Amino acid sequence: MKTRMIEPHQLFFIIVQTQIGIGILSLPFVVHEIAGKDGWLSILLAGLFVQIGTLVMVALAARFPDKTLYDYMPIVIGKWLSRLMIVLFTLFFFFTSIQVLSNFLIFTSIWVFPRTPPLVFAVITAGITVYLIRENIQVIARFYVLASFLLVGILMVFVFMVQYLNWYNILPVGSEGAKAILKGSGQALFSLSGFEFLLWLFPLTKAPVKTKWKIAAGASLFSTIIYTALALFSYAFFSDEELKIVPEPVIYMVKAVELTIIERIDLVFLSLWAVFAITSFMSYLYMAASGAAILVKASNHRSSVYTLAVLSIPAALLIKSPLDLDAYGGKINLASPVFLFAIPFVIWVVALLRKKKEETS
Template identity: 30%
Template sequence: MTNNITKFQLFFMLIQTQIGIGLLSLPHDVQKSANSDGWISTLIAGVAVQAMLVIYWKLLRRFPSLIYTEITQKILGVFLGKLLNIIIYMNFILVGGLVTILCIKLINSWLLPLTPGWIISLLILTACVYLAISDLKMIARFFVLASSLFLLLWFTSILSWPTPKEIQYILPFGSSGIKSIFMGSKDSLLAMLGFEGLLFFFPFIIENKKGVLKTISMANLFLTLFYTYFIFITLITFSTEQLAQMREPILILLRGISYKMVDRVDLIFLSIWIVPMTTSIISYLYFASRSMNAKKKHYSKFVLLNGFILFLITLIPNDDAFITLFNKYVSYLSYVVVFFIPTLLLILSFLLKKHEMSEST
């Protein structure tokens, strides 16, 4: 069974889908609302994600062999289900397009300023399509291997601790106010998107599914603490005024590390971090292709088609104003697909007494 995965692999597939380019700019994004309490906002966002994971788990237990877009048709019927699946598909395509655009812009800004964006896009998407076409077990193995790079980022961040730190930057706790902290958690929540991958991975878990809730909870705990740590370290290194001027504060943090034989650690790190950034694109290519209810024999064709669509999206002139607007509307759509629709499906499954053994309607 080439599409089967273990709970161990599920753990890394979820965090690889979630952690990527969003981490590098997260401290900048969160401080705009929460200021010095951004690390608290991230903890609150982690609690919100955990609540949604419980909802996913309850929904998937009622339909253990169906993926997200099959559950919609099971509960709502074929016609309404397919209409909803179009929205779900569009979300994954647009999120994949946004992530790809952000990757290209970051590489252009930090590594290859003279290389045309379409060439970077072509190279990235070619690699992503090649991996997304593979069976799920192969994708899972690659994600587990790529997760070792998280240790690299953590180890590199430790090297930055000798640089001046000011704990006063985050004192007193809660000074931004409850409203600002919750507004900041919204930005953290967007950076954590990707946990909806559970709705596509769950049917392929070969082990006892009773332990899945523990596995996904541990993945969420790891991600929340991982994000909180990096927001905390940037907040005590830079003032909120400085963070407001930095697009990627994590890279600025690493830029301050220098040795006699190694200089510009930030560029070395970013060259390696391209791998975790592209894993998110691979995941969203997979989600989009599966959202079309592609049968196994047609799946590869849909991956190629969706890869081409992502390439076309990256060709759109993407200045800062466009990216901000694009990100805004994609965020709204993601809230619907990731939070509202699964919750609605769970409620309807109880009200209509729908589960996998019920008769299809």
């Protein structure tokens, strides 16, 4: 697996495809619940945290240029502790993938297919996911780059909506208070997670350290900008009070416009969104499967992909209503700062103190 290398631009799109996903529909609402019309500032702030996190990860990964996190953890923190870490990371990625999947299932059922049993979509999604992620990282990266052309479809929202916006709706900036904005950024972090893949993709990317850092930081910046712009647009489109009752503002505002040829742009938009939601699911399931493969000392990650994909279907179906999803997502949200920031930071500090470092071979 080591020999499979990816190009810098592929690294960029893997991170972007993982970050941009279910958040497109719900993130503006989720942060608005906490930070009001300043929710977009929360997203920007979360983007800043992500940049700091990326910096820590680059500093850590640069000490072991040829190894992934799972490879060098035993050197830094010892064999048993690192085994525990791999278990935790695998569980975290698996639970996150379940959240993404159930989010996808609930949105499709609410918006487009109310009568289709969610099981059908779960099986289809898991099916195509397995089909892709049982392959190596190169194949996955190529698909992600290809699917990223659909980002143009997201941009159409901006083009259509611009004439209906009332920027006075978001003024005055910062009136909700620093505390609310900070709290909102916690919610936004989940949508921006995906940059942690750098810990695994770093040694696989063919580029100097500095370029890799620029690419990873650029990818997070790109996602942050897209999310912030989506939030800004929805806040300027809906009045503050109305936004409180519209949980998926982005798709709701697309529904208000009509083109000469396409009457229901929301359906087109949802089909594009589905690709991004599924690629996020793929990424997390792939990470979980590769962790599990190391734990069971399998020669490749295929059998763990099959197992986890089958397990994810009933798990995602257990989450039935948006309320359940909120409760489940809340727990993931609590855990994610630990995995995205705390653990890499601690490992980096330990590596610094114990002077663990390796040269490029």
